[in-house]
Amino acid sequence: MGVKKVLILNGSPRAPRSNSRRYAALFTQFCGLETESMDLLRADPKAVAERLEAVSDVLLIFPLYADAIPVPVLRAFKALEEAPPQNRPTLSVLVNCGFLEPEQSDVAVAMVELFCKRMGWPVGSVLEIGSGEAILDQPFRVFARWKIRTLARAVTAGRHRRLKVTMPISKKFFLKASTKYWTDYGARNGITAEQMATMEIEGSLPDDR
Ligand SMILES: Cc1cc2nc3c(=O)[nH]c(=O)nc-3n(C[C@H](O)[C@H](O)[C@H](O)COP(=O)(O)O)c2cc1C
Structure with missing residues (x-):
């Protein structure tokens, strides 16, 4: 080479x-x-x-x-x-x-x-x-x-x-800041934190695939 x-x-x-x-x-x-x-x-x-x-x-x-x-x-x-x-x-x-x-x-x-x-x-x-x-x-x-x-x-x-x-930064602060980031991100896309915690993706459950 x-x-x-x-x-x-x-x-x-x-x-x-x-x-x-x-x-x-x-x-x-x-x-x-x-x-x-x-x-x-x-x-x-x-x-x-x-x-x-x-x-x-x-x-x-x-x-x-x-x-x-x-x-x-x-x-x-x-x-x-x-x-x-x-x-x-x-x-x-x-x-x-x-x-x-x-x-x-x-x-x-x-x-x-x-x-x-x-x-x-x-x-x-x-x-x-x-x-x-x-x-x-x-x-x-x-x-x-x-x-x-x-x-x-x-x-x-x-x-x-x-x-x-x-x-x-501390793990605690990171967790707090990142949770807020993803919760806000979801909200901008009309999805709640509870919905994000499920296995459902765009209306279909894994079993439906
Ligand atoms: C399906 C999926 C699985 C992930 N798994 C992990 C993980 O196990 N641990 C972790 O620290 N981050 C995980 N991440 C976060 C990604 O590593 C992180 O968002 C990364 O910055 C994405 O880089 P990219 O934009 O180059 O693809 C995951 C992200 C996705 C979408």
Whole structure:
């Protein structure tokens, strides 16, 4: 591999409007290497594998979903295990979760590490972001930017770092503020807090599917 280049893979199920996309933009801003981006959501697995042949590094960016990796990432892993590229890029991870504690993502990171082990790909750096839904829209965004810059510099220099960042507030305050945020969000869309606490989605119960 001659030129060093980073392929940023966005694994968010809502890729075009995702927080992951905003994190990717910050990474690109701070990265000293050439970067290109791809959303896994609708990507053809063959096209992903082809692009992987031409890069030295991958930055996999995704949200934590049900304590694990979201479906677009799982699908890409399955396809790549079935038809592995010849090239073995170093894979770094930026995972963001809705809860305050970045450690919520430890299991998801372990899943990515297992994938790398099976593929024979080196693991690069890891950044876990807590309060990932909110931090970029708060004054605390400076903390997130700073850590993304540290991640970008580590990837650029080929260093292997484990990084974490979250909002520096108490769990109690976070819970209060986030409950108010989602309750207000629901109200703007005509949904009460009680309705949000049920399994019903847009008028259909899970059994109806
Ligand atoms: C279906 C679903 C499951 C989620 N599961 C978790 C979870 O287990 N833990 C957590 O901290 N956040 C969870 N979240 C919150 C997301 O990780 C968070 O909103 C994130 O910022 C979304 O990133 P994105 O916009 O890049 O998709 C979940 C969100 C959704 C929609």
